[in-house]
Amino acid sequence: MHDLELIQVGKVYDDGTTAVSNFDLAVEKGEFVAFLGPSGCGKTTTLRMIAGFETITSGDIIIKGRNVTDVPPERRPTSMIFQNYALFPHMNVWKNVEYGLAVRGIAAAERKRRVGRILEKLGLTDIAQHRADRLSGGQRQRIALARGLVVEPDILLLDEPLGALDANLRRIIQNELKLLQTELGITFVFVTHAQSEALGLSDRVVVMSNGKVEQISDPRELYTRPQTPFVAGFIGANTIFEGTVAAPTRAGSARLDTPFGPMEGVGPREVATGGKAIIAIPSDALDVHPPGWQAMAHNRVEGTVLSREIVGHVGTLRVALPGRKPVQVESHVDRFRDLTAREGDTVVMSWDPARSTVIAA
Template sequence: MAYDLELSHVSKVFDNGTVAVDDFNLQVDKGEFIALLGPSGCGKTTTLRMIGGFEDLTKGTIAIRGRVVNDLSPEQRPTSMIFQSYALFPHMNVRENIEYGLRVKKVPSKERHARADDIMEKLDLTGIADGAFEGLSGGQRQRVALARGLVVEPDILLLDEPLGALDADLRKRIQTELRYLQKQLGITFVFVTHAQSEALAMADRVVVMNNGRVEQIAEPEILYTRPRTAFVARFIGRNSIIEGTLDSRDGAVATVDTEFGKLRGHLLDDGVVQGASVDLVIPSEIMELYPEASYQDEAILKQYSGNCLLGSVRAETVVGSLVVYEVEICDTMTVELESHVDKYGRSYPAGTPVCVSWMPADGHIVAT
């Protein structure tokens, strides 16, 4: 069976010689939610625009459900694009905005109304069908924009920073709504964002891009726990990263020389040799806190193969059921550890000397 969307060796070189996208390959199954994530200028928006037909390809092919669409105009493609600004018409009411695309396609008015009714029902917009654009909240505008994109029944919905225009306090709620909606509709979504939290939360798979190249394509969990490059480890954030050089390896576990002594982690890449510069990446949820005295405890040291960073809790912040510890290590590094209040109780208040430990198999070593 053909993929819903397939990009093969897609490249884009602008007239001025800038390589915006370099050999991009991706296969998307029907109903997948894909995020293109990266800093500004990484090529993510250009890629989305090429899928939508708003930008020509320099090399490669884009196929939708097995059909190459390189030469099709945006209107001819089975895609809809939602822009960050939503591009709604302020002089039209909600229904008119939603029916606009069907009107352009000369769909008869009876069918037009029926299809608009159907999508408004799904998006909980029926009650404001006749509402003027002016009176809509940020969240409602976003749903109207989605309805307008979906009413033409695209195979693939393309979204350019869809939450970018929303108030930060609303974003989390809308994000969850969008996730529910996408699963309910079963339509393939490809969305562009520079916010890692959005990409991790919503996408089935995330494509991390940097300087026009794909750094890693993976499920959110994998990106976080097994970043393939130093760029991904840093961009995904929330990990503690300790720089060092590779000291030795024993199968999949390796030892890194760092300013905090020899520390151990998991090393997948066979190409990394002794003496190479590496990052030891420690995701915050695998770190454990112990009282400083446990540094003398053979059993604990053995359990963690000597992985213990001595430090002092600088701040303990409780947010609902979550507690965030900021631990200062040797005055040079701060690690952040998020836990559940039920786990440690209140045994590590600010000022407590602690040992931060992790299992070697859970730390992750990447070449830099």
């Protein structure tokens, strides 16, 4: 049995805005799933529908085998943590964390036991008597987390919980969050528009655009095998060429005719001969050679070096091609050492067909 299932879930707001359509997802117990996508794509709406704060217009939401579509938020086995934490400013930390238990009618002795335990787990015991509005962003975030966890939910829903923190604190709390999730074995559903956060923390990422699911994959597959043009453009730093499918050359791969010559890549999805398609190449899959390099007749593109930069361990080369935006090659600095090309030089870029993906456009 899944912890959470969304079956063809849709949401049309009263003013006619379609926020989410045909959303299908099944989440295992203990999984960490992130909803990732640009602003307005429907992430928060979906999370709020799971929590029960928003009604759904179509489909069903099943939690642990039970259809909760008509169950109010306080009777769902979920807890939600908001970006602004929504703490009671005048109450102390203990009271903030205890509140949800009191609302649920949990007896005083049990409340004391649970609050004490969760404050200890999150390192908040020493500030239990401090007022919430006198605390730092990191402390407030932990209190919000304690408040969500103290009710012992099956599913913790987190809406951009780290959005208000500075980069350093964000990293620290990301680590804590991941450790806590692994330790408690609770299912986490996390909304973010920060790609690194989604890819770094989750077991699976749901990429959304315009209220629709584009792809549900583990982070690695999202990087290496985008399934839609949107994902290819949104995740990582892919170079994308447009073309027409010349022939599915062999099982699982396809060849495209493009303005930059023939290109071959893995085509995990059905792509019809003669149809429009794109090929996506991760920036670190590109090899750079001197002009005149001819070892491959396909998957080779010639351009002019615009810039060459090394920051830490990463080398970046920007290469201009006629009639399109520059191509970015990223690589570990070691691979750049032997590269003599400088600004203005002609280079040939090539890549292994197995590392590029053909997607129907």
